[in-house]
Amino acid sequence: MASQNLLLLPGDGIGPEIMVEVKKVIAWFNEKGGMSFETDDGLVGGSAYDAHGQSISEEDMAKAMAADAVIFGAVGGPKWDDVPYEVRPEAGLLRLRKDMELFANLRPAICYPALADASSLKKDIIEGLDILIVRELTGGVYFGEPKEITDLGNGQKRGVDTQVYDTYEIERISKVAFELARTRNNKVCSMEKRNVMKSGVLWNEVVTQTHKAGFEDVTLEHMLADAGGMQLVRWPKQFDVIVTDNLFGDMLSDVAAMLTGSLGMLPSASLGAPDAKTGKRKALYEPVHGSAPDIAGTGAANPIAMIASFGMALRYSFEEVAAADMLDKAIANALDKGLRTKDIAAAGEATVSTTEMGDAIVAELDALSA
Ligand code: NAD
Numbered sequence: 001m002a003s004q005n006l007l008l009l010p011g012d013g014i015g016p017e018i019m020v021e022v023k024k025v026i027a028w029f030n031e032k033g034g035m036s037f038e039t040d041d042g043l044v045g046g047s048a049y050d051a052h053g054q055s056i057s058e059e060d061m062a063k064a065m066a067a068d069a070v071i072f073g074a075v076g077g078p079k080w081d082d083v084p085y086e087v088r089p090e091a092g093l094l095r096l097r098k099d100m101e102l103f104a105n106l107r108p109a110i111c112y113p114a115l116a117d118a119s120s121l122k123k124d125i126i127e128g129l130d131i132l133i134v135r136e137l138t139g140g141v142y143f144g145e146p147k148e149i150t151d152l153g154n155g156q157k158r159g160v161d162t163q164v165y166d167t168y169e170i171e172r173i174s175k176v177a178f179e180l181a182r183t184r185n186n187k188v189c190s191m192e193k194r195n196v197m198k199s200g201v202l203w204n205e206v207v208t209q210t211h212k213a214g215f216e217d218v219t220l221e222h223m224l225a226d227a228g229g230m231q232l233v234r235w236p237k238q239f240d241v242i243v244t245d246n247l248f249g250d251m252l253s254d255v256a257a258m259l260t261g262s263l264g265m266l267p268s269a270s271l272g273a274p275d276a277k278t279g280k281r282k283a284l285y286e287p288v289h290g291s292a293p294d295i296a297g298t299g300a301a302n303p304i305a306m307i308a309s310f311g312m313a314l315r316y317s318f319e320e321v322a323a324a325d326m327l328d329k330a331i332a333n334a335l336d337k338g339l340r341t342k343d344i345a346a347a348g349e350a351t352v353s354t355t356e357m358g359d360a361i362v363a364e365l366d367a368l369s370a
Pocket residue numbers: 014073074075076077078090093262263264265286287288289290291292293294295300301302303305343
């Protein structure tokens with residue numbers, strides 16, 4: 001494998017703690033998996049703000065644009081509650097997504113067999129679950145203008161966010177969903193609120209047109225997003241691929257995370273369009289969860305979402321499918337052996353630390369390659 005450049009952005013809270021564990025996995029693939037990853041570190045979020053007053057520096061932005069993949073921890077925390085809105089920690093992540101044009105966010109929710117009892121739902125509802133949420137990531141109410149608070153002059157203020165979607169944005173994300181569905185169970189459920197939102201009407205229309213123009217072999221269903229949230233909890237195995245907008249995708253993927261036992265289990269990949277010349281996509285890989293300020297520094301963070309996000313990098317950026325499968329298997333094996341961080345442990349069950357879970361996954365890689 002030619003040398004590949006990874007930019008590591010640990011961020012805040014548990015971000016740096018879980019990044020230590022993924023570094024062990026990257027080192028393992030370099031030493032024993034025949035790979036050649038070169039890593040560089042940067043600052044993002046509150047840690048970048050503390051260092052230079054911005055949630056990401058121009059230098060680190062340039063490194064992210066040039067990297068073969070960005071591996072991102074998590075940002076945010078109460079320490080930065082009062083910093084100006086423009087430089088709040090989350091702004092660094094949003095800038096990375098927008099400037100790198102990472103419009104397709106893949107959030108798989110898989111229930112590992114060993115964790116079928118760890119969900120707050122009954123075992124038969126989540127056992128064998130394997131769904132993929134495809135979230136539009138660079139449009140919608142996250143980025144629409146105007147976005148402002150105005151003073152109405154009568155003692156009242158007005159907060160405005162704007163949901164905007166153009167045809168091309170809906171078309172390209174639905175194509176990603178249909179293409180991925182073909183590699184899975186060939187079913188897409190599109191979620192919007194066409195009963196209330198004009199952007200929902202357009203979303204439904206464009207997904208339907210895109211389906212007709214070359215994807216009719218894939219089964220397409222439409223659901224109102226609120227009902228979709230309910231169905232995700234009622235009978236999640238009815239879904240294969242869910243395609244939805246930026247805000248609904250954010251909320252529905254947190255719901256999906258809990259089906260798998262913990263927010264600490266869900267990885268994600270944020271992908272751009274393939275480059276016209278090289279075919280390479282810009283990409284950022286991050287866990288779905290945040291910086292978990294409530295457990296930062298306690299050694300309780302589950303590193304699996306972060307490690308599995310690197311697994312998605314192997315799969316989607318480096319075409320190392322066998323290595324990605326092997327890493328997923330190593331995670332499953334560690335869970336099968338009963339290793340549990342606190343978030344996935346049953347009441348009274350023994351727990352391991354972030355470091356112990358990372359080490360156990362590396363040991364399983366050793367065992368699998370022996
Ligand atoms: P959170 O995801 O950080 O935490 C929610 C709950 O899940 C907490 O109880 C936390 O302890 C638990 N949790 C999360 N990840 C875990 C893990 N790996 N192992 C064990 N438990 C885990 O969400 P929040 O508390 O709403 O947000 C905290 C901060 O994180 C906010 O500033 C928010 O903006 C930010 N955030 C960042 C990202 C990101 O960087 N991608 C994502 C979500 C939230």
